[in-house]
Amino acid sequence: MRAENGPAAEAGGDTVAAVVRQWQAVRPDIDTGPMEVIGRINRCAALLQQAEDAPLRRAGLTRAEFDLLGALRRTGHELTPGELARETFSSGAAVTKRLKQLQERALVERRADARDRRVAHVRLTDAGRGLVDTILPEQLSYEMVVLSVLDGGDQERLSDLLGGLLARLEGRLGPGRG
Numbered sequence: 001m002r003a004e005n006g007p008a009a010e011a012g013g014d015t016v017a018a019v020v021r022q023w024q025a026v027r028p029d030i031d032t033g034p035m036e037v038i039g040r041i042n043r044c045a046a047l048l049q050q051a052e053d054a055p056l057r058r059a060g061l062t063r064a065e066f067d068l069l070g071a072l073r074r075t076g077h078e079l080t081p082g083e084l085a086r087e088t089f090s091s092g093a094a095v096t097k098r099l100k101q102l103q104e105r106a107l108v109e110r111r112a113d114a115r116d117r118r119v120a121h122v123r124l125t126d127a128g129r130g131l132v133d134t135i136l137p138e139q140l141s142y143e144m145v146v147l148s149v150l151d152g153g154d155q156e157r158l159s160d161l162l163g164g165l166l167a168r169l170e171g172r173l174g175p176g177r178g
Contacts, residue, residue, distance in 0.1 A: 016040050051146060055138045059131060060105075064090065065098050066135065069107060069124065073132040078111075078121040107131060 013021075016039040020032045049063065056066050071087040072079060079087065085095045099122060102108045107128035113119035124132070147155055 014040065014043070016043055048146065051142075055135055055142055059135050061131075061135070062098075064088070064094065065102055066132075068095065068098055068102065069128055069132045070136070072108065072122065072124045073129060073136075078123040080119055080121060084122065102128070 016036060019039065020036055023030065023032050023035070053063055056063060061069075067088045067090075068084055071084055075087070081092060081095050081099060084090075084099070085092050088095070090098075099108060099110065103110060106125055108122050109125055110120045110122050113121060150158065
């Protein structure tokens with residue numbers, strides 16, 4: 001069994017600490033260590049996702065739509081829907097649906113491949129590029145404010161720890177399987 005550590009845990013803690021205390025009361029024989037890590041990662045992700053989408057909502061975009069636009073912008077060239085699915089860790093069907101919505105808003109254009117009409121190539125329109133270039137600094141600024149509760153050293157350590165965990169999980173589970 002793991003003891004709770006840190007000031008938040010000592011002061012009553014976060015929501016995961018409360019869940020862990022409940023489990024420890026009914027099952028003191030179980031090590032809740034994994035729950036303490038995974039539960040907190042999941043809870044942080046859910047809270048960040050809710051808050052993080054505020055700049056995107058103002059622009060009328062979902063996170064998934066912005067991820068597609070961002071993939072096109074950061075790669076700097078046309079991508080096929082399959083390539084976009086791999087870049088954004090999304091299913092092909094989800095990418096197709098999102099691309100249709102983005103195309104209706106004139107943020108992306110699709111063109112058929114000259115050799116194989118079944119293959120489409122997707123690129124940003126000028127409006128799409130402008131939208132990404134406008135939203136990205138606002139998004140990063142917002143994320144900086146959210147992370148300001150941690151000093152620079154803590155941010156760097158957390159980034160390193162999460163990067164190590166992600167690399168190991170992707171190596172073990174694969175980016176598309178886990």
